[in-house]
């Protein structure tokens with residue numbers, strides 16, 4: 283089987299992390315985001331994966347060739363000279379996607395869930411139409427594509443991308459399975475699959491919705507990345523650090539990290555490779571990326587600490603603060619919702635959400 287992952291875009295909403303690393307390579311629960319998807323595809327029997335990008339893929343290719351060998355999968359880059367949107371890349375890769383009659387997966391690269399690909403294959407075969415789309419329920423549907431189905435049926439009646447008025451709270455999870463017949467609808471020009479292709483398929487009753495079991499989150503922005511991390515850790519609970527006096531709720535600690543037994547972590551904390559956490563530090567709903575160091579008595583909540591950054595003693599970070607790579611926060615500094623660009627030092631408190639350049 284085949285799959286295409288939509289990896290385009292510059293990940294501006296996940297800055298400053300994406301100033302260092304393309305979004306698909308930013309770690310989520312200590313593994314590059316895209317690897318969660320690639321592994322799930324391989325488990326479902328996919329042998330050919332196309333990564334649709336609209337920037338130069340050199341920075342990703344070393345990483346990808348390593349996993350190609352490890353996982354026994356063929357991964358090809360399909361590079362757009364101009365952004366082709368969410369549908370155009372399918373036409374650009376049609377030699378691979380349309381090479382046989384078997385259906386292919388298409389994934390938005392910034393979503394996390396349990397990826398029920400085997401169930402999708404069975405569902406798609408059973409209804410026999412051109413497309414299957416996973417749906418999930420959210421409280422704020424206006425940020426997403428909304429799906430309306432015929433009563434008591436899986437057939438989609440209407441698809442509305444980012445509706446201004448309330449239509450339904452069932453939304454497109456950004457995970458699809460298509461028969462190659464869809465390719466006749468799409469040209470290699472900038473096209474939105476959500477605005478231009480799905481509405482037509484709905485009119486022709488060629489697209490069905492399957493309910494996504496379990497959690498789901500689009501993790502393309504810091505606040506949602508932190509929420510998604512919490513959901514993911516809850517689903518992963520069995521393989522996490524055992525709760526104890528200094529571990530509260532779900533906490534994932536990389537085996538190469540050094541965490542003082544006098545620090546207190548959780549709920550929903552991820553500690554990356556080579557990270558050090560000093561005595562008396564207190565972390566909740568926080569992700570610390572590889573190589574960073576959190577000094578004694580620092581207090582972090584709703585924060586992402588970038589690679590090789592450091593947070594000084596008694597510093598206090600909260601309100602979805604994001605430190606870029608190699609940022610250094612001095613002792614006793616208070617940051618609330620700051621986004622600090624890579625390689626900066628912060629020596630004084632910033633109590634309001636600010637971009638530090």
Ligand code: GDD
Nearest residue numbers: 288289290291334335365366367390391426427454456500
């Ligand atoms: N190759 C390529 N080229 N990829 C692109 C391009 C492009 O020009 N534009 C966007 N993408 C990729 C993004 O990298 C992402 O993986 C995916 O397409 C969706 O784009 P987003 O920018 O993340 O869209 P969204 O989050 O606002 O909305 C989409 O996702 C929602 C679920 O998270 C839509 O599909 C909604 O309908 C859906 O509900």
Ligand code: MG
Nearest residue numbers: 390392500502
């Ligand atoms: Mg998105």
